[in-house]
Amino acid sequence: MAINPLFPYPLYLVISEQDCYPQSWLHVAEEAILGGVDIIQLREKNETDTGFLEKAKKLKQITDRYGIPLIINDAVHIAIEIEAWGVHVGQNDRQPLEIREKYGQRLQIGWSLEDRAQLDSKQMAAVDHLGVSPIFPTKTKTDTITTWGINGLCEIRNLTEKPLIAIGGMNLDTSASAWLSGADSIAVVSAICRSKNPRERSAQLKELLT
Known part of the structure; x- marks a missing residue:
């Protein structure tokens, strides 16, 4: 499958400090980039606003060094403050049209697709890409409505x-099938964050998509 020019980032890392523990999450991020990760999303669900901002600044230094786009999960104000490439929001966060009306084209907007009815929503006019979540059940994200599966994708x-980003249970065994079923990007959490060698694991995953 060809790389989508609207979203030319086939390997997408979703990272948090907790998901990488006991490894240094910043070390994991840099090693993942060196292994082939194309884009990174910082997701910190249990962090204070100040803590999230500090982590975002530290990660942005790394992603800027390697020319990798950085997406901030939920916290639109933090994405704007650090001049992130994009923001990813869900059904219960600030809505895409509100973000677009306030900030124009300053952020690429990703939206979590939790049911088919969203495709008919007026919000789609402001959405740049969709997170199809989860493809398979996963411990890293439990507040979901639909488990899509490959047929749903x-x-x-x-x-x-x-552009569709497949997330949820993506690993060496599942990523290729999601990619071949029409995903424009494969979003990985545990398969990289929990790996003892995140650079090698990222390279293995990237090889499946190229």
Whole structure:
């Protein structure tokens, strides 16, 4: 499958300090980039606002060094403050149209697709890419409505031209099938963050997508 020019980032790392423990999460991020990760999202669900901002600044120094886009999960104000590439929001966060109206084109906007009805939402006009979540059940994200599976991903691919990021249970065994079923990017958490060699694991995953 060809790289989508609208979202030319096939290997997408979602990272948090907790998901990398006991390894240094910043070390994991840099090693993952060296292994082939194309884009990184910082997701810190249990961090204070001040703590999230400090982590975002530290990660941005690394992503800027390597020319890697950085996405901030939920916290639009932090994404704006550090001049992140984008923000990713869910159904219960600030809505895409509100973000676009306030900040224009300063942020790429990703939106979590939790049910098919969202594809008919007026919010889609402000969405740059969709996170199809989860493809498979995963311990790193439990507050979800639909487990899509590969068949669900195929169905969504036929219903929208928006870039699709597959997330949830993505690893060496599942990533290729999601990629071949129409995902434009594979978002990985544990498969890289829990790896003893995140650079090597990232390279292995990237090889499946190229």
